[in-house]
Amino acid sequence: MSSPRQRRKLRTRQAVMDAALAMVRENGPHGLSLRAVAKRVDYSPAALYEYFGSKDALIGALCNEGMQRFDAALRSVPVDEDNPQAYFVQIGLQYIAFAEANPEHFRLMFDRIGTNTELHLGPPKETEQDTFWMVMAEAVRLNIAAGHFKVKQPGEEKAITLGLWQLVHGMAILQITMFRATGEKMTDLHIYNLKTLYDGYVAGNHFASNPTE
Amino acid sequence: MSSPRQRRKLRTRQAVMDAALAMVRENGPHGLSLRAVAKRVDYSPAALYEYFGSKDALIGALCNEGMQRFDAALRSVPVDEDNPQAYFVQIGLQYIAFAEANPEHFRLMFDRIGTNTELHLGPPKETEQDTFWMVMAEAVRLNIAAGHFKVKQPGEEKAITLGLWQLVHGMAILQITMFRATGEKMTDLHIYNLKTLYDGYVAGNHFASNPTE
DNA sequence: GTATATTCTAAACACTGTTCGGAAATTGAT
């Protein structure tokens, strides 16, 4: 199996996805029209249904594509076992950089507009390797192993990873939705707040302490 | 001016907005149909154009409504000048609580799907009082005044406020998009990470320092 | 009571995603 026919199918399938993504980039997620995509790749609207069962399925495919590239982007930053603090920061910066470089993919992935397809992303699936979550968890684990983070309870490692995720995700989203027009250089600020959160983990108070003090 | 006619107009206008919001809550942002909204309030589709210039304008009105309630929600937490740390955390929790309680409003406000109307939100407008940003800035300022945060450079106050915003926004968004199904209690984790970031600011290194160390 | 401004409707227009019947085109086997 897997020959001339299937290769052509896979290629035009990719062409459809590329056209769709370009259309999202130009006209926003709202302006993604199957008919326009069809015209772009010289097909009849009905022909697309040979490659994607529905518009939502097409969007879902774009989400998965974005997710793969996202995971790869995070995996691409070299693990620096000798400097876990720098690795911690670099992972965060890479998260934000991907969002800035691929805002359409990023928003489709996390917004889930119109897609009811069961996206399997997020932290729960700890069995899956090489996901962006595992990369962040590794960054945390390195700092624990190096003695920089002193965890006292079993759940704390996951809590720290979650905190890192929440901060960089907020940075990424605000970056592409609010600060895109303003050409301000935000990287220094991101580094500042990433390091600050890092220092908080180094201090290491507060886990499972009483709320108001 | 401002009497029987205008009051009726304002009231049905609100009815339209309520119906629209309910429809977003039930069918998602994608499932907001003007015709369905019209049917819901016993009007013809064309009649809605007497109250909103377009669908985007209706969504924009919902955004503004959400923004007002959001600002009010943050302003409603009593400022605790004697315990700026608790205030810092409470503001963050309130931010998340609003997002969880009003996910439709929250997502419309920050997602901007389909709305090209110039939403005036975000931090830049520091002239405007009583916005959610000013509330967060006040929480930071109190900690500076109390001597908990030791700022060394003028821009640092804004950087801290931004960091708080990024963290709680990430928490809020991930909460309503990822952890809604899972009925896990996340509040303790939110408190933990908020306090951790807080400690980082107390430590107060890193501002305008060289990136990798 | 009549003129005026406001509010509402029905009908139409140009779109959208999707389905269906059938026509091309490609494949595999004789």
Add this chain to the structure above:
DNA sequence: ATCAATTTCCGAACAGTGTTTAGAATATAC
């Protein structure tokens, strides 16, 4: 090379969308 079977594609149609327009109904003001 011929023929049957599968895969691929298209035109047409259906139900739905936001929006516009002409005109009817209604409420206001004099």
